[in-house]
Amino acid sequence: MTSIDNALGFGMQAASGEGPQDYATLTMEFNDNKVYGETASSDCPDGDNDFCIKVEKMGLFPPIVSIGGKSLHPTNPSSLPYEKIMSDSGWGGKTILKRNEFIGFKSRTALGKRSSVFGSAEYQADYTPMLQFSETKFTDIDKDALVAFKTPPQAWAVIDDCGEFPCTGPLNVLYSFKESTWTPAAPSALSGGGVNFQLIANNPGLAPYVAGCSSAPQSNAYYCEAKSLGILLFGSLDEDRKDRMVAPVHVVQQGSSINVKLNAMMDHGWDGFYTSQKRSQRFPSIIDATPNSTYDITYTGTPPNSQLFKLDHQDGVGMMLRIAYPAAGSYAVTVNEQLVPMNEWDDALKNFKPVARSKCGENRFLAIKNILEVYITAQCSLKVVPRNAIQAAVRMEWTLQQFYADVGTTRFADRLSASLGIHASTIKVVGVYEGSLVLKYDIVLPDHDKAAAKQLAKKQTGLFATGKLELGAPVLDVVASSGAGKPVKPVVADGIVIAAGYTPVVVTKTATNANWQPGDAVPQPSFAPPKPAVVKRGGGGVAAIIIILLLCAAGIAVSVVYRERIMEEYRKRMGQAGPADRSGAEALPIDDLEKP
Numbered sequence: 001m002t003s004i005d006n007a008l009g010f011g012m013q014a015a016s017g018e019g020p021q022d023y024a025t026l027t028m029e030f031n032d033n034k035v036y037g038e039t040a041s042s043d044c045p046d047g048d049n050d051f052c053i054k055v056e057k058m059g060l061f062p063p064i065v066s067i068g069g070k071s072l073h074p075t076n077p078s079s080l081p082y083e084k085i086m087s088d089s090g091w092g093g094k095t096i097l098k099r100n101e102f103i104g105f106k107s108r109t110a111l112g113k114r115s116s117v118f119g120s121a122e123y124q125a126d127y128t129p130m131l132q133f134s135e136t137k138f139t140d141i142d143k144d145a146l147v148a149f150k151t152p153p154q155a156w157a158v159i160d161d162c163g164e165f166p167c168t169g170p171l172n173v174l175y176s177f178k179e180s181t182w183t184p185a186a187p188s189a190l191s192g193g194g195v196n197f198q199l200i201a202n203n204p205g206l207a208p209y210v211a212g213c214s215s216a217p218q219s220n221a222y223y224c225e226a227k228s229l230g231i232l233l234f235g236s237l238d239e240d241r242k243d244r245m246v247a248p249v250h251v252v253q254q255g256s257s258i259n260v261k262l263n264a265m266m267d268h269g270w271d272g273f274y275t276s277q278k279r280s281q282r283f284p285s286i287i288d289a290t291p292n293s294t295y296d297i298t299y300t301g302t303p304p305n306s307q308l309f310k311l312d313h314q315d316g317v318g319m320m321l322r323i324a325y326p327a328a329g330s331y332a333v334t335v336n337e338q339l340v341p342m343n344e345w346d347d348a349l350k351n352f353k354p355v356a357r358s359k360c361g362e363n364r365f366l367a368i369k370n371i372l373e374v375y376i377t378a379q380c381s382l383k384v385v386p387r388n389a390i391q392a393a394v395r396m397e398w399t400l401q402q403f404y405a406d407v408g409t410t411r412f413a414d415r416l417s418a419s420l421g422i423h424a425s426t427i428k429v430v431g432v433y434e435g436s437l438v439l440k441y442d443i444v445l446p447d448h449d450k451a452a453a454k455q456l457a458k459k460q461t462g463l464f465a466t467g468k469l470e471l472g473a474p475v476l477d478v479v480a481s482s483g484a485g486k487p488v489k490p491v492v493a494d495g496i497v498i499a500a501g502y503t504p505v506v507v508t509k510t511a512t513n514a515n516w517q518p519g520d521a522v523p524q525p526s527f528a529p530p531k532p533a534v535v536k537r538g539g540g541g542v543a544a545i546i547i548i549l550l551l552c553a554a555g556i557a558v559s560v561v562y563r564e565r566i567m568e569e570y571r572k573r574m575g576q577a578g579p580a581d582r583s584g585a586e587a588l589p590i591d592d593l594e595k596p
Contacts, residue, residue, distance in 0.1 A: 367431025
C-alpha cells in the first residue's frame with residue numbers, strides 16, 4: 001500500500017472480544033508499504049472562503065487492540081471520532097512491521113502544524129503493544145520529524161476517566177527497530193547509525209536513566225540504542241479486577257534510579273448519564289531488562305490474588321520480578337497452565353534456593369518478608385495464583401542447632417505427614433528462624449479439592465489442641481488456617497490451647513504458664529525472634545552492666561507495651577472491651593504477631 005500526506009496516518013485498531021480470546025495473541029502485521037509525508041498540495045485550497053484543513057500529521061497511527069470494537073460504518077454520533085477507544089485495551093495485541101519505507105517528512109506542515117513519521121494517538125490512554133520493525137527504510141526525514149510523542153493530558157485526571165492522575169499508557173510505549181537504513185544519514189542522536197534502535201516516550205521514571213538513550217526534547221521522546229528495552233504487561237485476574245483499585249503501582253529496578261509509576265486503565269464504561277466507575281487493573285510498563293536486573297512491583301493496595309504477566313521484547317532477555325505481599329500467603333506460578341514448582345528448601349541456607357534465572361517461571365517465596373520472586377523471559381506469559389493450601393506456623397522449644405541436628409525440615413515433614421496421614425511431599429516449609437524455633441509451612445492439596453483441605457485443617461487443629469501431634473519438641477505456639485484461602489487463627493499460645501471450640505487447657509508446661517488456672521485470661525501466640533544483648537568483655541565493666549540493665553528494663557517495658565498493644569488490637573477485632581470468652585473471635589494474622 002502507498003499512503004500520501006496523511007493526517008492521522010495509516011494503522012489498525014482490532015477488537016479481541018472479552019473472555020479467553022482477549023488473552024490470545026492477535027497479530028497486526030504491516031509489510032511492504034510506502035508512506036509519504038506532506039506534498040505540495042495545499043491544505044487550504046480555498047482559504048479565502050474559510051475552507052482550510054489545519055491539522056497535525058503523522059505517517060503511522062499506532063496500532064492497538066481493544067476488547068470492544070465498532071461497526072465499519074457507525075451511525076451513532078457517540079461512536080465518533082472513529083479512532084476513539086471506547087473499551088479497555090486488549091491483552092494479546094502484537095504488532096509486526098516489515099520492509100516499510102517512510103519518505104519525505106518535515107517537522108512542520110506548510111501551515112505550521114506538527115508533523116512526524118510516528119506519534120501518539122489522542123485517545124489511546126491505556127496500552128499500545130510494542131511495535132516491532134525490521135528492514136525499515138527512512139528517506140529524507142528531517143531532524144525532528146521522526147517522532148512526536150504527547151504527554152498524557154491533565155484533563156484525564158478526573159474521577160470519570162483516570163482518577164487522581166492521568167492514565168500512563170502513553171508514557172509506556174516502545175518502537176523497536178532492527179536492520180534499518182537511512183538516506184541520507186540517521187539523526188545524530190543515533191550514534192550507531194540508526195540500524196538497530198528504539199524510540200520511547202519521555203517517561204520521567206525511566207527514560208533519563210537508561211544507558212544508551214538520549215533526550216529529544218522537541219519530540220518529547222528519547223532516542224535509544226539499548227537492546228534491553230521491553231514492555232512488561234501485568235494485570236489482575238480476580239473477579240473484582242475492575243472494582244478494586246491497586247494503583248498507583250511502582251515498578252522499581254533495584255540498584256538504579258528507575259521507578260515507573262503506573263495508573264490503572266481509563267474508565268470506558270457508561271451507566272446511564274454517568275461513567276461506570278470501573279477501571280481495569282491492567283498495567284503496561286516500559287522496562288530496561290539489563291542482565292541480571294531485578295524489579296520490585298509494589299501495589300498501593302493489596303496485590304491481586306491472581307495475576308498475569310508477559311514480557312514483550314525483540315530479543316531473548318529476562319529479568320527477576322519481586323512482588324511484596326502484606327501478609328503471608330501461598331502462591332503458585334504457572335507457565336502455559338503448567339505448574340512451575342517452587343525452588344527446593346535448602347537447610348544450609350535456611351531458605352529456598354535462590355532463583356538461578358534458568359527458565360521462565362522459576363520462583364521462590366521469602367517467608368517473613370512475604371516476597372514472591374519469579375523470573376520472566378521475553379515472549380513468556382506466566383500466572384501467579386493462590387494455592388489450595390493450609391497455612392500454619394508453629395513455635396517449639398528447640399534451638400536452630402537442635403532442629404537441624406535432628407535432620408531439619410525433612411524430618412519435620414515426615415513427622416507431620418505421618419500424624420496427619422498425608423504424603424510428605426504435600427508439606428512445604430516456607431520459613432525457619434529462631435524464637436525459640438519458629439517454623440512456617442503450607443500443606444498443599446489439589447486445587448479442586450477444597451473440602452479435603454477443610455477436613456485436613458480440622459484434623460490438624462484437633463491434634464494440636466489435644467497434644468497428640470508429635471513434632472520432635474514441645475509445642476509452645478501454633479496458628480493455622482481452617483482451609484485454603486482462610487486466615488490463620490490461634491490454636492496454641494504459650495503451651496495453652498486457645499483454639500475455637502476447645503476448652504483452654506495446658507498441653508505444654510512452661511515457666512510462664514505454671515500458675516495458669518482454667519478461667520484465667522489466655523495469652524496470644526508470639527512468633528517474634530529474640531534479640532539477645534551482646535556483652536563486650538574487658539574494660540568498662542560497670543558501664544556495660546548499667547547499659548545491660550537499662551536495655552533489660554527497656555526490653556521489659558517494650559515487651560509489656562507490645563503485648564498490651566496486641567491484646568488491645570485483638571479486643572478491638574473481637575468487639576470487646578476486655579477479657580472474655582473468645583471462641584468466636586477473629587485472630588490476628590501471622591504477620592501481625594511477628595513485629596518486635
